[in-house]
Amino acid sequence: MSIVIPPPPDFTTHDEGLAEFNSASPSRSWYHYLLILASIVFAAMSVGFIGTILWNALPEFEHHTGTLLGGNGWQSPAGPFGGLAMIVGTLETSVVALVIAVLIGLGTSISIVFLLPRRFRNIVATLVELLAAVPSVVYGLWGFLVLAPWMLKTVIPWLNSWPFAKDLFGNPGQQDGQSLLLASIVLAVMILPTFVAISREVISVVPNDLIEASLSLGATRWQMIREVVLPTAKIGLFGATFLALARATGETVAVALVAGGVANVQFHLLYPGTSIAAWIATEFGEAQGNEIAALMALGVLLMLVNFGLSLISRWLVSRQRKVLAVV
Amino acid sequence: MSDMTELAEPVETGNRMRDEIRSISNRARARRQVRSRIMFALCAVALLVTAVPLVLLLFQLFNRGLPVVLHTAFYTQLPQTPTLITPNATGGVSNAILGTLVLTLYASVMAIPVGVLVGVYLAESDSKLAATLRVISQTMAGAPSILMGLFAFSFIVRDLHVGFSAIAGSFALAVLMLPVIVISSEIAVRGVPHTLREAGLALGAKPHKVSMKIVLPAAVTGIVTGIILAMSRAIGETAPVLLVIGGGYINSWKPLDPVSALPLSIYENAKSEWPSLRTEVWGIALVLVVFVFVLSLSARIWASRKQQAR
Numbered sequence: 001m002s003i004v005i006p007p008p009p010d011f012t013t014h015d016e017g018l019a020e021f022n023s024a025s026p027s028r029s030w031y032h033y034l035l036i037l038a039s040i041v042f043a044a045m046s047v048g049f050i051g052t053i054l055w056n057a058l059p060e061f062e063h064h065t066g067t068l069l070g071g072n073g074w075q076s077p078a079g080p081f082g083g084l085a086m087i088v089g090t091l092e093t094s095v096v097a098l099v100i101a102v103l104i105g106l107g108t109s110i111s112i113v114f115l116l117p118r119r120f121r122n123i124v125a126t127l128v129e130l131l132a133a134v135p136s137v138v139y140g141l142w143g144f145l146v147l148a149p150w151m152l153k154t155v156i157p158w159l160n161s162w163p164f165a166k167d168l169f170g171n172p173g174q175q176d177g178q179s180l181l182l183a184s185i186v187l188a189v190m191i192l193p194t195f196v197a198i199s200r201e202v203i204s205v206v207p208n209d210l211i212e213a214s215l216s217l218g219a220t221r222w223q224m225i226r227e228v229v230l231p232t233a234k235i236g237l238f239g240a241t242f243l244a245l246a247r248a249t250g251e252t253v254a255v256a257l258v259a260g261g262v263a264n265v266q267f268h269l270l271y272p273g274t275s276i277a278a279w280i281a282t283e284f285g286e287a288q289g290n291e292i293a294a295l296m297a298l299g300v301l302l303m304l305v306n307f308g309l310s311l312i313s314r315w316l317v318s319r320q321r322k323v324l325a326v327v
Numbered sequence: 328m329s330d331m332t333e334l335a336e337p338v339e340t341g342n343r344m345r346d347e348i349r350s351i352s353n354r355a356r357a358r359r360q361v362r363s364r365i366m367f368a369l370c371a372v373a374l375l376v377t378a379v380p381l382v383l384l385l386f387q388l389f390n391r392g393l394p395v396v397l398h399t400a401f402y403t404q405l406p407q408t409p410t411l412i413t414p415n416a417t418g419g420v421s422n423a424i425l426g427t428l429v430l431t432l433y434a435s436v437m438a439i440p441v442g443v444l445v446g447v448y449l450a451e452s453d454s455k456l457a458a459t460l461r462v463i464s465q466t467m468a469g470a471p472s473i474l475m476g477l478f479a480f481s482f483i484v485r486d487l488h489v490g491f492s493a494i495a496g497s498f499a500l501a502v503l504m505l506p507v508i509v510i511s512s513e514i515a516v517r518g519v520p521h522t523l524r525e526a527g528l529a530l531g532a533k534p535h536k537v538s539m540k541i542v543l544p545a546a547v548t549g550i551v552t553g554i555i556l557a558m559s560r561a562i563g564e565t566a567p568v569l570l571v572i573g574g575g576y577i578n579s580w581k582p583l584d585p586v587s588a589l590p591l592s593i594y595e596n597a598k599s600e601w602p603s604l605r606t607e608v609w610g611i612a613l614v615l616v617v618f619v620f621v622l623s624l625s626a627r628i629w630a631s632r633k634q635q636a637r
Binding site for chain 1: 359360362363366367369370371372373374376377380381383384385387388440441442444445447448449451452456457459460463464465466467469470471472473474475476477478480481482502505509533535538539559560562563564565566569570590593594597598605608609612615616619620622623624627
């Protein structure tokens with residue numbers, strides 16, 4: 001086990017006996033009230049969590065919603081505070097990171113389960129889960145001190161030697177190597193262990209009967225994977241993907257260290273930019289009054305995106321379960 | 328004889344068709360095999376692409392971190408700011424190590440009782456409250472950690488006038504740990520076989536006695552595993568503590584003092600201009616990673632003990 005939280009099991013199916021005996025129990029003991037008290041504390045804390053951030057962001061949403069969602073540029077300390085650069089930056093970095101991580105991660109999980117000899121399989125799986133537990137600030141540190149100079153010396157000149165690369169990625173010239181692309185790469189390296197840990201587990205529980213049946217019908221090993229393993233594992237793979245995406249959008253310090261921290265809408269990935277979470281972290285220390293409200297409002301946006309992603313993934317999983325139940 | 332010549336022709340056509348079909352299917356099979364080989368080769372490349380940066384990261388962490396952590400001053404001294412005369416005077420990170428331990432301790436004290444009780448409640452109840460709390464805990468488990476920092480700042484630091492302090496940081500970490508503990512406790516309690524519970528009830532024990540004296544002890548390995556995982560997650564979080572703990576340069580375990588933490592000093596040292604601080608940062612990162620690995624591994628050992636017990 002690691003810090004990876006797998007998609008939670010489905011508890012919606014009614015647990016007849018247990019609930020019946022609980023609701024029928026006439027003795028409402030102190031233990032029962034203790035449990036309810038703890039639950040109320042937890043509920044109050046969650047409501048307080050969402051409520052406090054919303055409440056503090058309210059002044060900003062009342063007066064400057066348009067600027068926050070569509071404005072470019074962040075004029076500290078008086079405003080206006082435009083959030084478009086952070087929104088775009090969050091989208092760019094997390095989507096690029098997700099594409100890299102899912103493509104590579106899927107291949108990695110398949111090789112761990114189907115290519116590696118049995119002896120190494122558990123060792124590699126343990127290693128991957130340990131790596132998923134490495135704090136994100138360490139990935140950020142590595143990106144900042146090792147990858148940024150390497151980008152500057154090797155990657156950027158190499159990219160610029162391709163035709164049209166300058167139009168696509170931009171040509172930052174001599175800067176410190178921090179860019180949206182570097183942030184995406186660090187995010188990808190960071191979410192890879194999380195994605196691999198879950199998708200490996202999901203792939204390895206595909207029933208052997210199905211795999212052997214497809215091989216015995218003459219499928220090649222790849223056809224077996226494409227036609228049997230991946231469709232069967234689809235639920236969990238979706239879960240892993242959304243978890244990785246949620247982690248990438250919410251990541252703070254790693255992005256704050258390597259993205260460059262420039263509040264400017266930027267579609268060329270080699271230029272520095274920032275993300276919502278990273279911007280909150282870097283600006284909050286010196287923020288006063290209105291700026292705090294603006295940063296809280298950015299926090300609300302981040303919360304909406306994150307909760308939305310988590311709801312979508314829950315909905316997908318439940319829909320897929322229904323499909324599987326019919327089959 | 329005439330029959331034979333008439334028969335010979337269909338047989339020959341049949342043979343020709345069979346050969347044709349065989350060669351087509353052989354070619355198709357060869358194509359499929361080649362395709363399969365190529366895709367598996369790509370998968371192997373993906374494994375390499377995953378492994379190289381992660382192995383490099385670990386190697387550089389140990390390579391650059393070990394020389395730093397071998398000095399006792401690293402653990403016993405307070406941090407110093409290098410000056411032009413003493414560019415290598417970085418001191419140690421005793422405040423950050425103590426701060427991390429203190430923060431995790433307070434956060435655990437706040438989060439564990441509530442989290443475990445809520446988990447038990449979710450596993451044993453079918454009420455509307457339980458269903459709502461389940462959705463809340465699963466949503467909160469993935470919430471970005473910076474939001475916990477914003478919450479702790481507005482609620483503890485500003486509204487309650489506590490100021491930048493260890494208690495504000497551990498409150499943020501407790502909010503972060505709670506959903507993880509709730510979810511894993513619920514799974515652990517639900518994993519206890521029904522027969523155990525029914526045996527207790529059949530002997531005449533009251534439901535709450537059964538829950539406390541039979542179900543909880545049976546689920547304790549799973550619950551402890553969840554708690555350790557939550558702690559290992561909290562220990563490495565930078566974003567929430569960055570906003571609220573104040574980064575004090577003192578050794579203190581008092582809840583109201585501003586403290587520092589390992590992830591926070593990594594973040595600050597990495598951004599510093601002094602090469603000596605940038606060297607020291609690898610040592611801090613190594614200590615943090617060792618903390619996290621020890622916690623994760625002990626969670627694994629707990630979990631495997633559970634499997635042996637079954």
